Amino acid sequence: MRSQIAAASAFLRNTWRGLTSMRTALVLLFLLALAALPGVLLPQYSLNSGKVAEYKAEHSTIGPWLDKLGFFNVFAAPWFAAIYLLLFISLIGCLLPRTVEYLRQLRARPGLTPRNLSRLPHHAERTVDADVDEVVAAGRQRLRGWRKEIGEEPGGVRTISAERGYLREAGNLVFHFSMMLLLVGLAVGKLVGYEGQVIVRADGSQWCNSGLFNYDSFRPGLTVDGTNLSPFCVRVDSFRANYLPSGQADTFHADIAYQAGDDLGTDRWNPYGLEVNEPLRVAGDRVYLLGHGYAPRFVVTFPDGQTRTQAIQWRPTSTATLLSEGATKFDPPGVTDPAERRKHQLAITGLFAPTAAYDHTGKILTSAFPMVNNPAVAVDVYRGDLGTDSGSPQSIFSIDERMVRDGRLNKVARQNLELGQELTLDDGTRIRFDGVEQWISIQVSHDPAQVWVLVAAVLVLAGLGASLVIKRRRVWLRVRPNGAGEGGGRTVVEVGGLARTDQAGYGEEFGRLAGDLLAARTSGTAPNKIVADRADPERTGSDEAGPDETSNKTQRAAAGGGHDRQDVP
Amino acid sequence: MSINSTLSQYSDLSYTTAIAIYVFAMLLHAAENAFGRRAVQREQKALVAAGGVPLAEQPSRGVVDTGRALPERLGRMGVSLTVLGAALHFASLALRGLATGRVPWGNMYEYISAVCLGAVIAWLVMLRRHSVRQLGAFVLLPLVVLMFLAGTVLYAQAGPVVPALKSYWLVIHVSAMVISSGVVLVAGVASLLYLVKARHEANPSTFAKLGSRLPAADALDRLAYRTTVFALPLMTFGIMAGAIWAEAAWGRYWGWDPKETVALVSWVIYAAYLHSRATAGWRGNRAAWVNVVGFAATVFNLFFVNLVTTGLHSYAGVG
Numbered sequence: 001m002r003s004q005i006a007a008a009s010a011f012l013r014n015t016w017r018g019l020t021s022m023r024t025a026l027v028l029l030f031l032l033a034l035a036a037l038p039g040v041l042l043p044q045y046s047l048n049s050g051k052v053a054e055y056k057a058e059h060s061t062i063g064p065w066l067d068k069l070g071f072f073n074v075f076a077a078p079w080f081a082a083i084y085l086l087l088f089i090s091l092i093g094c095l096l097p098r099t100v101e102y103l104r105q106l107r108a109r110p111g112l113t114p115r116n117l118s119r120l121p122h123h124a125e126r127t128v129d130a131d132v133d134e135v136v137a138a139g140r141q142r143l144r145g146w147r148k149e150i151g152e153e154p155g156g157v158r159t160i161s162a163e164r165g166y167l168r169e170a171g172n173l174v175f176h177f178s179m180m181l182l183l184v185g186l187a188v189g190k191l192v193g194y195e196g197q198v199i200v201r202a203d204g205s206q207w208c209n210s211g212l213f214n215y216d217s218f219r220p221g222l223t224v225d226g227t228n229l230s231p232f233c234v235r236v237d238s239f240r241a242n243y244l245p246s247g248q249a250d251t252f253h254a255d256i257a258y259q260a261g262d263d264l265g266t267d268r269w270n271p272y273g274l275e276v277n278e279p280l281r282v283a284g285d286r287v288y289l290l291g292h293g294y295a296p297r298f299v300v301t302f303p304d305g306q307t308r309t310q311a312i313q314w315r316p317t318s319t320a321t322l323l324s325e326g327a328t329k330f331d332p333p334g335v336t337d338p339a340e341r342r343k344h345q346l347a348i349t350g351l352f353a354p355t356a357a358y359d360h361t362g363k364i365l366t367s368a369f370p371m372v373n374n375p376a377v378a379v380d381v382y383r384g385d386l387g388t389d390s391g392s393p394q395s396i397f398s399i400d401e402r403m404v405r406d407g408r409l410n411k412v413a414r415q416n417l418e419l420g421q422e423l424t425l426d427d428g429t430r431i432r433f434d435g436v437e438q439w440i441s442i443q444v445s446h447d448p449a450q451v452w453v454l455v456a457a458v459l460v461l462a463g464l465g466a467s468l469v470i471k472r473r474r475v476w477l478r479v480r481p482n483g484a485g486e487g488g489g490r491t492v493v494e495v496g497g498l499a500r501t502d503q504a505g506y507g508e509e510f511g512r513l514a515g516d517l518l519a520a521r522t523s524g525t526a527p528n529k530i531v532a533d534r535a536d537p538e539r540t541g542s543d544e545a546g547p548d549e550t551s552n553k554t555q556r557a558a559a560g561g562g563h564d565r566q567d568v569p
Numbered sequence: 570m571s572i573n574s575t576l577s578q579y580s581d582l583s584y585t586t587a588i589a590i591y592v593f594a595m596l597l598h599a600a601e602n603a604f605g606r607r608a609v610q611r612e613q614k615a616l617v618a619a620g621g622v623p624l625a626e627q628p629s630r631g632v633v634d635t636g637r638a639l640p641e642r643l644g645r646m647g648v649s650l651t652v653l654g655a656a657l658h659f660a661s662l663a664l665r666g667l668a669t670g671r672v673p674w675g676n677m678y679e680y681i682s683a684v685c686l687g688a689v690i691a692w693l694v695m696l697r698r699h700s701v702r703q704l705g706a707f708v709l710l711p712l713v714v715l716m717f718l719a720g721t722v723l724y725a726q727a728g729p730v731v732p733a734l735k736s737y738w739l740v741i742h743v744s745a746m747v748i749s750s751g752v753v754l755v756a757g758v759a760s761l762l763y764l765v766k767a768r769h770e771a772n773p774s775t776f777a778k779l780g781s782r783l784p785a786a787d788a789l790d791r792l793a794y795r796t797t798v799f800a801l802p803l804m805t806f807g808i809m810a811g812a813i814w815a816e817a818a819w820g821r822y823w824g825w826d827p828k829e830t831v832a833l834v835s836w837v838i839y840a841a842y843l844h845s846r847a848t849a850g851w852r853g854n855r856a857a858w859v860n861v862v863g864f865a866a867t868v869f870n871l872f873f874v875n876l877v878t879t880g881l882h883s884y885a886g887v888g
């Protein structure tokens with residue numbers, strides 16, 4: 001029994017160790033990169049569900065399988081989540097011990113001075129004409145800002161052991177912790193955020209963020225039920241789109257006004273110029289200009305002489321020319337009997353072209369340009385029962401085809417109309433294409449966590465910069481009285497250096513440092529001897545990787561990566 | 570903003586000339602490599618005689634100044650030509666910018682051209698610090714191919730940009746991406762050649778000819794590491810700037826748009842590269858492979874994502 005518990009705990013410990021090792025992190029990083037690829041190569045629901053349907057139609061055998069396995073919604077798929085959750089756990093398991101280790105190191109003193117400094121990758125030696133204490137004092141002075149420890153050895157020998165660059169590991173920890181903060185911020189945004197789109201006519205129409213039903217489409221976060229939307233209203237006064245002669249969009253600008261807070265319900269409005277790249281930020285939400293289109297205005301004169309005017313948005317079928325389609329629906333005026341009304345409802349459907357162009361027959365309407373230069377419509381007029389009383393919702397852009405199939409809604413005219421032209425139905429009803437209005441579609445986005453994501457991102461960057469720029473490095477000084485009298489000076493000074501991180505590039509700094517340390521009160525007569533500055537890789541271009549290799553391992557072992565521990569030379 | 574077509578013609582001319590000059594420079598470097606082996610040996614003898622340490626990548630500056638061997642002169646001419654090409658290349662982008670009155674990276678053609686210029690400049694800077702001239706031909710080859718494709722298949726007339734690109738973030742985000750992508754292209758070439766050299770060092774009969782002419786594997790490793798370490802923070806910044814821009818332009822800071830996603834994938838690969846250098850058993854060959862994969866992801870992002878998938882990135886549509 002006891003041995004089973006021991007075995008189980010050993011198993012858990014090993015699993016944990018395995019999961020939090022650098023190698024696992026590496027494999028998980030790869031898996032993450034690999035798993036994201038189908039999200040690029042295959043169409044995704046979140047980006048374009050039409051393309052997904054197209055793909056599935058073309059690949060009827062594997063399409064449904066890919067769909068079931070989540071390949072069309074990769075970034076919400078459980079296997080994708082599994083990878084980053086494992087990475088997360090690995091990261092936590094890796095960070096905690098490293099943080100503890102780092103805090104310990106902050107209080108630790110630099111290590112002992114190695115016996116043989118000449119075996120370090122950086123080394124210099126010289127005899128000087130100052131005494132030992134003077135050299136040590138000067139060395140302390142020069143190494144201000146380094147963490148130092150002064151030591152003594154038999155025979156009047158004194159040493160300084162100094163280390164610098166602790167911030168590198170701090171930067172690394174900040175980087176990894178901030179990555180986690182960033183992911184948490186992202187997740188919170190997905191929980192409490194929302195995003196909705198709505199079309200508003202650019203004729204002074206108002207729109208308020210007061211409920212889900214005010215939107216044409218709405219994507220709530222997991223905890224959003226639509227009851228607590230940020231209250232604000234916008235009014236769209238006018239819209240201007242400018243296109244280059246090539247048809248390429250040049251500028252979009254909507255003059256809008258908004259109100260929030262105490263202004264709500266009053267007639268105090270704040271003007272704003274809404275543009276692409278210039279969202280309105282109000283009441284913690286953002287309002288974006290997403291698109292625009294046209295609403296042809298029709299005037300219907302009924303047989304009894306009454307007129308009705310309507311302009312309903314039609315939707316663009318082509319973003320390049322803004323050829324649009326839609327359905328403008330009318331109830332006969334003054335008819336109270338529902339049965340009677342259902343015989344005389346009207347729908348004007350068809351195409352709208354902002355700049356009319358016709359094919360060679362002169363009949364088929366297309367659009368040559370997205371701006372309103374020469375507007376025209378090609379309409380089919382239906383009369384009968386639109387099905388609006390049936391209770392089931394219908395699209396504002398089309399009529400209910402079932403009514404047509406059932407014979408309850410009949411086509412009574414088909415004609416092309418230019419601006420101001422009119423057609424007459426068999427019962428004497430006249431329909432005039434009277435003008436063009438504009439609409440814009442706006443998006444409202446809400447994500448209170450995004451500012452935290454930004455903060456985390458800045459920290460990620462700062463941490464990464466620090467951990468890549470700062471070098472963890474050491475320098476040792478051994479100062480001994482010159483017993484043998486060699487070289488003429490009174491004191492022999494030896495300097496050794498070691499960079500503990502991957503970066504090459506300690507050589508130059510060490511060169512300067514050694515120069516200063518050795519220059520301390522050199523006697524005028526003593527021949528200056530710099531012995532074997534054999535490994536100044538920056539200068540000689542030789543290979544630094546050898547000795548650094550060891551130091552890297554050491555550091556990593558200390559960092560808790562779970563590798564073989566090796567002591568500093 | 571009207572387009573100055575004279576300037577844009579000069580820009581095109583500079584571009585074509587720059588490619589031609591790069592090709593010449595590449596040929597000179599190749600010639601140096603082809604004839605250079607014996608020269609290296611001779612230099613080493615000279616060095617030893619002068620009391621130096623015979624290192625394969627030891628620069629010969631100041632040691633054998635007189636009577637410089639022909640291959641070395643060819644190599645140096647290659648470098649000079651590369652500098653000239655870079656100047657013209659820069660001029661072509663600057664003229665585009667002047668012709669259109671905006672930063673010259675508003676479409677695929679301009680973007681790739683700018684990335685290649687970034688790579689050439691990174692290469693020239695590296696060349697001042699490390700003696701890796703033997704790599705010249707290998708660095709220039711992919712750049713010439715990229716520039717050729719950009720100038721033919723992806724060429725776009727000078728013109729204004731769509732509203733979504735009218736933002737100062739175009740300057741910030743894209744310049745960071747341009748520089749970091751250019752620099753990692755150099756890193757990728759270095760890692761690729763590291764793989765060749767490491768195999769050659771392990772067994773001199775593999776890649777016998779090529780291997781013997783490359784700088785030492787460690788020098789290549791260091792070059793790859795240095796360039797990647799420079800590029801990664803910049804790439805991180807570029808992706809973040811892109812997210813900030815996307816928040817203003819598209820209504821969300823992250824939406825798994827294909828281009829965003831591939832940029833993130835490359836970033837993760839470069840993070841894996843740094844990790845692999847810190848992982849026992851992964852240093853050396855495996856790390857180099859990771860960097861090569863990163864290189865592939867970068868090129869993939871340049872071309873494939875723009876051409877095959879259509880995301881929100883406005884210059885995804887070519888032309």
Ligand code: HEM
Binds near residue numbers: 022023176
């Ligand atoms: C979200 C996933 C991760 C990302 C994006 C990431 C990224 C990075 C980057 C860019 C570096 C380079 C900084 C430097 O060289 O100092 C780095 C270093 C490091 N990472 Fe991670 N990391 C992740 C997860 C992990 C995990 C799970 C572990 C632990 C198992 C880990 C352990 C380390 C260590 C020890 C270093 C220092 C390497 C060195 O000294 O050069 N990382 N990481």
